[in-house]
Amino acid sequence: MTAQATAAGSNTAFVAAGDLVGASAYDSAFAHDEPTIDLLSKMGLLVSSVGNHEFDMGITELLRKATSTSCYSGSGAVIGSNTCVVDGAFPGASFQYLAANVTYNSTGPTPGANPLPATFIKTFPGANGAPGAKIGFIGAVLSGTPNEVSGAGISTLSFGDEAAAINTQAAALKAQGVNAVVVLIHQGGTTTSTIYGDTTCPGFSGAIAPIVANLNNNVDVVVSGHTHTDYVCKLPNAAGKSVLVTQSGYYGQGLTSINLTFNNSGSVQSASAINTPVVNDTSTGLPTDVVPLAANSTIKNAVQEYGSLSNVQGAVPIGWIAGPLTIATPPSGCASNCDSGVRDKGLESAAGDFMADAFKATIPGAQIVFVNAGGVRATVSSPTNTYPYNLTYANIATMAPFNNVLVSATMTGAQIKAALEQQWNPTIVAADFAPGNVGEILDVNKEFTYTWDASQPYGSRIIASSMMLNGTPINLSSTYTVGMQAFIAGQIINPTAAAPDGFTAFAGSTNLQYYGIDNQALNAYLTSNTTQANPYVPVQPVAGQFRIHKVVGSTDCGYGSSWVVAGTCANADGH
Amino acid sequence: MNRKAAILGLLFFSFSAHSEPIDFSLITKVEVQTRDVCQTEIDEDTVGFKKCILKEASIAKKLPNQKITKLAIYYYGWLASIVASKNGIQTSEETALYFLPKFRRIQKELKISDLDLCHTIQGDCVSRNARMIQMENKGNAASSK
Numbered sequence: 001m002t003a004q005a006t007a008a009g010s011n012t013a014f015v016a017a018g019d020l021v022g023a024s025a026y027d028s029a030f031a032h033d034e035p036t037i038d039l040l041s042k043m044g045l046l047v048s049s050v051g052n053h054e055f056d057m058g059i060t061e062l063l064r065k066a067t068s069t070s071c072y073s074g075s076g077a078v079i080g081s082n083t084c085v086v087d088g089a090f091p092g093a094s095f096q097y098l099a100a101n102v103t104y105n106s107t108g109p110t111p112g113a114n115p116l117p118a119t120f121i122k123t124f125p126g127a128n129g130a131p132g133a134k135i136g137f138i139g140a141v142l143s144g145t146p147n148e149v150s151g152a153g154i155s156t157l158s159f160g161d162e163a164a165a166i167n168t169q170a171a172a173l174k175a176q177g178v179n180a181v182v183v184l185i186h187q188g189g190t191t192t193s194t195i196y197g198d199t200t201c202p203g204f205s206g207a208i209a210p211i212v213a214n215l216n217n218n219v220d221v222v223v224s225g226h227t228h229t230d231y232v233c234k235l236p237n238a239a240g241k242s243v244l245v246t247q248s249g250y251y252g253q254g255l256t257s258i259n260l261t262f263n264n265s266g267s268v269q270s271a272s273a274i275n276t277p278v279v280n281d282t283s284t285g286l287p288t289d290v291v292p293l294a295a296n297s298t299i300k301n302a303v304q305e306y307g308s309l310s311n312v313q314g315a316v317p318i319g320w321i322a323g324p325l326t327i328a329t330p331p332s333g334c335a336s337n338c339d340s341g342v343r344d345k346g347l348e349s350a351a352g353d354f355m356a357d358a359f360k361a362t363i364p365g366a367q368i369v370f371v372n373a374g375g376v377r378a379t380v381s382s383p384t385n386t387y388p389y390n391l392t393y394a395n396i397a398t399m400a401p402f403n404n405v406l407v408s409a410t411m412t413g414a415q416i417k418a419a420l421e422q423q424w425n426p427t428i429v430a431a432d433f434a435p436g437n438v439g440e441i442l443d444v445n446k447e448f449t450y451t452w453d454a455s456q457p458y459g460s461r462i463i464a465s466s467m468m469l470n471g472t473p474i475n476l477s478s479t480y481t482v483g484m485q486a487f488i489a490g491q492i493i494n495p496t497a498a499a500p501d502g503f504t505a506f507a508g509s510t511n512l513q514y515y516g517i518d519n520q521a522l523n524a525y526l527t528s529n530t531t532q533a534n535p536y537v538p539v540q541p542v543a544g545q546f547r548i549h550k551v552v553g554s555t556d557c558g559y560g561s562s563w564v565v566a567g568t569c570a571n572a573d574g575h
Numbered sequence: 576m577n578r579k580a581a582i583l584g585l586l587f588f589s590f591s592a593h594s595e596p597i598d599f600s601l602i603t604k605v606e607v608q609t610r611d612v613c614q615t616e617i618d619e620d621t622v623g624f625k626k627c628i629l630k631e632a633s634i635a636k637k638l639p640n641q642k643i644t645k646l647a648i649y650y651y652g653w654l655a656s657i658v659a660s661k662n663g664i665q666t667s668e669e670t671a672l673y674f675l676p677k678f679r680r681i682q683k684e685l686k687i688s689d690l691d692l693c694h695t696i697q698g699d700c701v702s703r704n705a706r707m708i709q710m711e712n713k714g715n716a717a718s719s720k
Contacts, residue, residue, distance in 0.1 A: 192654060192698035194706050196661050203697035228618065229662050249662050473701055540588060 011124045011132060014044050017225035017247075018051025018186030021065065025395050027303075027310045027526060028203035032057070032072045035306040037065050042299055047120045049139030050099045051186035051225060051498055057403060058153015059115055066097040066116060076520040081316075085309045088101030096120045098184065100137020101165035108156035115157070118169045121178060125430075135180050135263055138166050138219075140230040142187040142207065149499045150494065152405045152486050152514050155493070156411035162187060163214035168568040170218035179266045180220045182258075187211060188227035188247050196254070197275045209235060216243050220268045221258060230254055232273045244271040253278055312483060314394030317518060319526020320535035321389050322560070323352040324381035326374070328441075328541070345373035345440045348548045350538040351399055352376040352443025355518070357536075358431045358525035359483050360445040361406045363515050366470055366483035368416065374501060375485055375518075377401055400519040404485035409492050409509035413467070418505035420450065420462045425502040440501050442488075444547050453551040482509070485518055543569035595708060597687055600663035602695040614655060619664035621656055627671065628652035642681055649678035650692060657706055671716055680712070 020040060021033035026171060029038040040048075054062050064070050069092035070480040072083035084090045100118035104111050119138050126132030142148075143159045162185060169555040189206020192199070208224050210571040212235045214223075221244045228250040231274045256275050263269040281292040328347035355376060356369040358532070363369070378398045382389035412421070423441055444450075449465035467474035474480070491507035499507075515521070530536050539546050613627035628648060635644040655669035682692055689707065693700035 190617075190655075190658065190701075192658060192696055194657050194661055194702050195699070198699075200699070202699065205614065207606075207615075228664060251663075253663060322577065559577075 008459050011048045013122055013135070014190075015046055015137065015182070016040075016048035017184045017186055017223050018139075019053040019224060019225060019250075020048060020051070022051075022056035023402065026314060026394060027307050027511075029201045029397065029401070029403075030082055030099055030310040030313045030393070031306070032083055033065065034072075034083065034085065035302075035310075036092045037093045039299060039302055039306075041091065042302060043296075045095040045233070046122065047096045047098060047137050047139070047184065049184040049225075050097050050116065050141050052142060052145045052148040054097070054141075055149045055154050055157075060153065062097075066093055066571070067240075068092060075076070075516040075521070081313055085313075086305065096344060096349055098137065099141060100138050100169045101140045101143065101162050103158050103160060104156055105158045115371045118165070119173055121173070121176065124329055133260070133266070134177060135171070135174070135182055135266070136178035138164055138169045138173070138181065140183065140185040140187075142185075145226065145489075146524060151405070152493060162211045166211075166219065167214075170216060174218050174517070178261055180260055180268045182219050182221045182223060183215075183521060184223045186210070186225045186273040187349070188224040188229070189231070189233075189245075190227050190229045190441025191231045191233070193231070194248070196230055196277055198230075198313055199232040199274060204231065204233050204235070206322045212236075212243050212245055213238055215243065219243060221260070221271055222556070223258070224248070225250075228277045230256075232275060244273060246273045246275070248275055249277075260482050314392055314397070316342055316393050317390040318393060318523045319391050319530040320334050320397065320532050321380070321526075321530070322348075322387050322535040322537040323540070325354050325378060325538050326379045326381070326540060327351050327376055329539075335536045340472055341490075347373075348441055348443055348541045348546055349373065349376060350540050350546075351379060352441070353541075353547060354536060355400065355522065356443050356445040358522045359406055359485075359518070360447070361525050361529065362521035363406055363481075363483035366408055366445075367449045367480045369445040369483040370419070370488060371485065372488045372503075373441045373443060375400065375402060375404065375487060376443065388532050390532070393523065396519050396522050396526075400522055402485075402487070402518070404487050404518040406483060406515040406518055406521055407486050407489045408481050408515070409506070410479050410481045410511040410515045411475040411482045411506075411509045412479050413464075415505060415508055416480065416482065417464055417467065418472065419475065419503060420452075420467075420504050421459050421502050424458050424461060441548065446547065449547045449549070451549040452553060461574045463551075486514075581666065583694065597685060597691075598640075599691065599695055600644065601643055602647040602650075602692070603645050605635075608652045609648050609651040610655070613652075617659050617664060617667075618656065621659055621667045621670040624655065624659075625652070625666075625670045646678055646681040646687075646692075647695070649674045649681070651696070653678055653707075654696065654698075654703070657703075657710070671710065675697065675707070675710055675714065677696050 014456050021036050024033055024036060033188060066173055067558065071077065071079050071090055077083050079086055097116050098118060098120055099114060099116040102114060104113055104115060119136055121134060121136050123134045124132040140162045141159065143162055145159045146154060152530050166183055173181050187208050189204055189208045192202050192203035193200065206227060212222055215237045217237065217239050223247060227247065229247060230249045231247050233245045237243050246256045246258060248256040254275050254277050256273050258273040260271050262271045277290055279290055279292050281294050286292060326349060328344040328349040344483045352371045352373055355371045359371065360366045360369045376399065380391060380395045380399050420442065447470050449468050451463045452461045453463060454461065464476060465473060488500050488503055489506055490497045491504060492509045492512050495507055526536065609628065609631050612631060613624055614625045616623035631648045632645050635641050635648060638644050653671050653674040656667045656674065659667035660671060689704045690700055693703055
């Protein structure tokens with residue numbers, strides 16, 4: 001479908017609205033998303049806005065991918081293995097990333113300047129060799145991006161009001177004589193339509209609506225994203241002009257075909273769009289109105305090559321474990337109610353404890369390490385159930401896929417206790433009705449233990465005298481070096497950011513320090529500290545308790561009748 | 576009349592007689608409020624969205640119009656989930672199935688027709704109600720196995 005956009009003389013452009021990289025599949029993530037950049041370039045992508053995920057690894061890494069052919073040179077980089085994996089080179093992006101509302105702040109190299117261009121102009125061929133329509137593109141990303149990504153890599157940036165930045169750039173583009181202004185923005189909304197490709201736009205809502213409402217008349221089309229859905233809408237701007245607003249879906253599952261026509265004076269006469277599902281020709285049982293697409297051989301071959309390379313990298317052994325590193329699973333009888341039935345974030349887990357141990361070894365001076373259970377994504381175990389098992393890169397990538405930066409901060413004993421109390425934060429636990437919400441445990445390193453009393457009210461559950469570091473009681477007024485992933489440290493990095501998973505207690509911590517990437521730390525820990533004869537020995541928490549203890553017999557029936565398992569309160573399962 | 580239409584007609588008939596006036600504007604208002612609070616929780620999956628809906632429903636327990644409020648919250652929970660399922664959002668089908676019996680029970684109790692309930696929030700009621708019946712039949716078939 002995109003081939004027509006790249007054909008010589010085409011009057012079509014292939015554009016995107018961000019989140020092209022970040023939180024990606026291992027086939028791309030193993031090489032710092034260079035495969036995705038290369039494949040989109042090969043597909044003929046012309047221009048895209050950045051999305052929040054483009055900032056996952058920070059502005060420096062985004063600029064490398066967006067504007068250079070440099071190999072990744074950060075921690076753990078190995079040319080040929082996890083960067084510049086094809087012939088030792090990274091081809092770079094042949095498309096242009098745009099970010100009109102992203103500027104350097106006072107701590108950046110050039111305060112007030114955009115690290116990436118705000119606009120891009122494409123002049124299409126007209127009839128008989130004459131210049132055709134001149135289209136101006138503006139890129140923008142949600143102003144709330146700092147709430148969505150780790151603050152470490154974007155501390156030098158400001159994310160400004162979307163509409164204000166777009167209006168300024170749209171006026172500038174018009175002054176340059178463009179015939180139409182198309183906004184590419186990583187922000188969106190949703191409809192209530194249950195049919196893919198619906199162009200009636202019923203019940204539209206979402207953050208893109210007030211942005212469009214504040215646009216000036218220079219803007220003709222808004223290509224949006226972020227909300228993982230599809231729509232073709234006409235939304236009013238402040239002057240009452242109807243602006244075409246589209247989204248195609250997500251993960252490349254759909255393509256929006258936008259058609260602009262111009263009158264004799266060069267102004268937009270009409271703007272329309274339809275969404276088409278992208279379905280490959282190996283699919284079966286398709287509805288009659290869905291046309292399957294044959295793979296482009298160039299793209300198919302490149303995808304297969306990256307897949308093969310990632311398999312090689314993913315299979316590299318990195319260290320040994322003596323048993324499975326398990327995530328906590330919901331108790332029997334709760335399969336449909338407990339955090340999607342797969343993972344129970346309310347219980348200590350062997351995988352979380354392992355991560356805490358590895359992070360402690362990585363973060364200089366760390367005494368206590370917290371790992372939020374939400375960041376422990378999958379159990380890692382031997383496929384043949386034989387141990388010691390030689391773990392691979394791919395194993396670690398499935399367990400810790402977020403590429404979180406590790407940080408440390410100084411906290412008092414009282415602040416540590418307050419953070420632990422928030423494991424049962426009622427704003428997260430969702431009052432007394434949500435059966436799946438049992439709090440979010442912070443897994444801890446082996447040197448730190450404590451006991452909590454489930455019968456006590458929220459805020460008074462941690463028994464202060466039980467908090468021990470290497471067997472010595474924690475002094476509430478003394479300070480400790482605490483390590484964690486940047487996600488949970490969100491309010492230490494940016495005090496105005498939303499509290500990650502409701503943990504506000506980290507906000508008052510001081511002396512913030514940054515270290516490496518979490519999954520690289522896990523790899524390094526295993527490589528340096530384990531052998532087949534001396535593997536890491538995980539301890540499976542019994543009823544969700546190992547380093548974290550619950551007062552024996554203390555019960556907590558505060559989660560509502562739905563959380564009662566087999567006629568007992570939640571106590572039986574370890575919560 | 577095809578079989579699907581016949582089923583729909585039967586449901587309209589059985590739910591048609593209201594025993595007391597229903598404040599449909601309140602249902603709409605609560606649906607919009609629920610949307611404003613919970614919609615952004617749908618991202619890679621609907622796990623957070625489901626929790627958000629349940630949290631809103633727990634708050635509804637303390638309100639005077641709790642039955643109708645919970646109906647609106649659960650109905651929106653189901654609707655947003657089937658909308659997400661058309662885009663292949665993980666867990667969306669499961670979440671829709673979770674909320675379906677919750678709002679259907681209250682809907683039946685209040686004797687509100689499928690069409691009247693559908694009209695409380697914009698969209699194509701033919702496809703939406705057909706999806707509801709299809710899902711309900713699928714759920715019944717699964718539970719009778």
